[in-house]
Structure formats: structure tokens, C-alpha cells
Amino acid sequence: MSLRNQPDSYGSVAKWLHWLTAILFWGSYISVYYRHWFTQEETPANWTALQLHLSIGVTIGVLVILRIVWRLTNPPPPVEPGTSLEHFAAHSGHLLLYLIxxxxxxxxxxxxxxxxDYFFLFEIPKFESTQAFVAIVQDRMGLTFEEFEKPVDFIHKEILGQWVVWILILGHVMAALYHHYIKKDRTLLRMTVTKKS
Ligand code: HEM
Ligand code: HEM
Structure with a gap:
């Protein structure tokens, strides 16, 4: 299997990055909703679930940087035949997925x-205790952490976490299944198996 993308298939690096990210997205949801639904506040289980959510989320944040670098230096295989509307939807859908x-x-x-507490191995300092927070939020924007946190949390939880991410991922999975079962093209296969059958 080639590391780099091929004309008829993604390479193994792009596939690993894609499927690892997909699993981590589910992991970030499972950990945060396990915390909400199955643990009591201020218990070790509640804290562990939160720390898993933070660790998984940070991992996604690091992986996406690698993924964007890989994507820019290694173009994806050309899209399967389709209408210009389908191509536009695929391109904008992928762009929005990168954005989220x-x-x-x-x-x-x-x-x-x-x-x-990154997978209970080492600590990553919170944003509030970094120089970037002092320089940008405190000095330039003139906000305390509490004032800054409110709108940011609202975007993270209520807009992205509860709605936008779900809609984009569900739309993306439906599109993959549409290609595989209705159009019967290689869109799903080129992100999973290597060779043309
Ligand atoms: C792609 C990665 C991430 C996804 C999909 C995600 C998604 C979510 C969701 C769905 C919630 C719960 C929303 C609700 O209240 O219903 C949440 C809460 C939260 N997230 Fe994330 N998150 C991610 C990354 C991160 C990262 C990197 C951090 C911090 C390092 C973080 C910190 C938090 C905190 C503190 C909460 C509140 C905890 C709670 O409600 O129990 N998240 N996130
Ligand atoms: C079960 C879940 C998933 C399935 C079945 C799936 C399927 C696919 C398939 C078949 C492709 C190739 C599309 C093409 O060749 O045009 C693809 C690409 C992509 N997927 Fe997923 N995916 C899943 C989950 C996710 C998740 C959770 C994310 C991120 C939030 C994601 C982000 C992307 C992106 C950004 C691309 C474009 C890759 C590129 O060309 O750079 N996928 N996915």
C-alpha cells in the first residue's frame, strides 16, 4: 500500500489520519456524554471522563494540523464522475469538516x-495561564477569563458540539453511503481498500 495518495485511492497516511480522526470524534462524544449522563458531579469518574474528553479533543487538534499539512503537500485522488452540484457539495462539505x-x-x-492531564501522562496548561491569554484576551481585549469563557463555551458546546458537528458528520456519512450503495462508485472504497477490484 502506498503512503501517498494514488490516482484511484487515498494512500495509507491519509486513510490512517481519516479513520483515526473519525474514531476520536466518537470518543470525544462518548466521553463527554458519559460524564453528563452516567456520573455524579465531583466524583473521580466525572473528572476522568472530562479529562478523557479534553485529551481526545487535543489529539484531534494536533492530528488535524498534520492532516492539513499532508493534504496540502499530497493532493487527493480526483473525484469520481458526478454533476457539478455533487462536486461542489463534496468540496464544500470537506472544507467545512476541516474547519470544524x-x-x-x-x-x-x-x-x-x-x-x-493528557491521558494521565503529563499536564497541558490551561489557556488562562498562558502568555497568549494575557497578551490577547486580558491586555488587548480587556476581558477576564470568566467574560471570555462564556461566548467561547457557547460556541463549543451549544453551536458546534450539539448541532453543527452532528449535521456535518451525518451528512458526510450519508454522502459516503449514497456513493457506495446508490451510485455504486469507488468513493468509499478509495478511503478503505487499496486496489480496484
Ligand atoms: C473535536 C473535538 C471536540 C468535540 C467534538 C467536542 C464536543 C463537545 C461536546 C459535544 C460537548 C458537550 C456539549 C453539551 O453540553 O451538550 C463538549 C463539552 C466540553 N468540551 Fe469539548 N469537544 C472537543 C474538544 C474539546 C477540547 C480540545 C477541549 C479542551 C481541551 C474541550 C473541552 C470541553 C469542556 C470543558 C466541555 C464541558 C464539559 C461538560 O459539558 O461536561 N473539548 N465538547
Ligand atoms: C463512519 C464515518 C465516516 C465515513 C463512512 C467517512 C467516509 C469518507 C469517505 C468515503 C471519504 C472520501 C471522499 C472522497 O473520496 O471524495 C471521506 C473523506 C473525508 N472525510 Fe470522512 N468519513 C467518516 C467520518 C469522518 C469524520 C468524523 C470526519 C471529520 C470530522 C471526516 C472528514 C473527512 C474529510 C475532511 C474528508 C476529505 C479528505 C480529503 O480529501 O482531504 N470523515 N470520508
Missing amino acids: MVITPLTGYIGTGVNT
Whole structure:
């Protein structure tokens, strides 16, 4: 299997980055809703679930940087035949997915008032205790962390986490299934298996 993308298939690096991110997205939802639904506040389980959410989210944030660099240096295989509307929908859908992969972890990190104990291995300082917070938010915007956190949290949880991410991912999965079962083209296969059958 080639590391780089091929004319008829994504390469193994793009596939690993794609499927790892997909699993981590589910992991970030499972951890945060496990915390909400199955743990009591102020218990070790509640804290562990939160820390898993933060660690998984930070991992997505790092992976997306690698993914964007890889994508820019290694163009994807040309799209399967389709109408110009289908191509436009695919391109804009992928662009929006990249955007949420950047904005969701970013708003999560800058709006969180606790350090991330990264998979219980080492600590990542919270945004509030960084020089960037002091320089940008405190000095330039003149806001306290509490004032800054409110709108950022609202975007992270209520807009992105509860709505936009779901809609985009569900739309994306439906599009993949539409290609595979209705159009019967190689769109799903080129992100999964290597060779043309
Ligand atoms: C792509 C990555 C991420 C996704 C999809 C995501 C999604 C979510 C969702 C769905 C919620 C719950 C919304 C609700 O109240 O119903 C949430 C809450 C939260 N997220 Fe994230 N998040 C991500 C990354 C991060 C990161 C990187 C951090 C911080 C380092 C973070 C910090 C938080 C915090 C502190 C909460 C509130 C905890 C709670 O409600 O129990 N998130 N996030
Ligand atoms: C079960 C879930 C998923 C399935 C079945 C799936 C399927 C696919 C398929 C078949 C492609 C190739 C499309 C093409 O060749 O034009 C693709 C690409 C892509 N997927 Fe997914 N995907 C899933 C989850 C996700 C998630 C959770 C994300 C991120 C939030 C994501 C982001 C992307 C992006 C950005 C591309 C474009 C890759 C590129 O060309 O750079 N996918 N996906």
C-alpha cells in the first residue's frame, strides 16, 4: 500500500489520519456524554471522563494540523464522475469538516478553565495561564477569563458540539453511503481498500 495518495485511492497516511480522526470524534462524544449522563458531579469518574474528553479533543487538534499539512503537500485522488452540484457539495462539505476539526478543539481548549492531564501522562496548561491569554484576551481585549469563557463555551458546546458537528458528520456519512450503495462508485472504497477490484 502506498503512503501517498494514488490516482484511484487515498494512500495509507491519509486513510490512517481519516479513520483515526473519525474514531476520536466518537470518543470525544462518548466521553463527554458519559460524564453528563452516567456520573455524579465531583466524583473521580466525572473528572476522568472530562479529562478523557479534553485529551481526545487535543489529539484531534494536533492530528488535524498534520492532516492539513499532508493534504496540502499530497493532493487527493480526483473525484469520481458526478454533476457539478455533487462536486461542489463534496468540496464544500470537506472544507467545512476541516474547519470544524480546527475550530471545535480550539474553542474547547481556550474556553476550558482546567489543565488537561493528557491521558494521565503529563499536564497541558490551561489557556488562562498562558502568555497568549494575557497578551490577547486580558491586555488587548480587556476581558477576564470568566467574560471570555462564556461566548467561547457557547460556541463549543451549544453551536458546534450539539448541532453543527452532528449535521456535518451525518451528512458526510450519508454522502459516503449514497456513493457506495446508490451510485455504486469507488468513493468509499478509495478511503478503505487499496486496489480496484
Ligand atoms: C473535536 C473535538 C471536540 C468535540 C467534538 C467536542 C464536543 C463537545 C461536546 C459535544 C460537548 C458537550 C456539549 C453539551 O453540553 O451538550 C463538549 C463539552 C466540553 N468540551 Fe469539548 N469537544 C472537543 C474538544 C474539546 C477540547 C480540545 C477541549 C479542551 C481541551 C474541550 C473541552 C470541553 C469542556 C470543558 C466541555 C464541558 C464539559 C461538560 O459539558 O461536561 N473539548 N465538547
Ligand atoms: C463512519 C464515518 C465516516 C465515513 C463512512 C467517512 C467516509 C469518507 C469517505 C468515503 C471519504 C472520501 C471522499 C472522497 O473520496 O471524495 C471521506 C473523506 C473525508 N472525510 Fe470522512 N468519513 C467518516 C467520518 C469522518 C469524520 C468524523 C470526519 C471529520 C470530522 C471526516 C472528514 C473527512 C474529510 C475532511 C474528508 C476529505 C479528505 C480529503 O480529501 O482531504 N470523515 N470520508
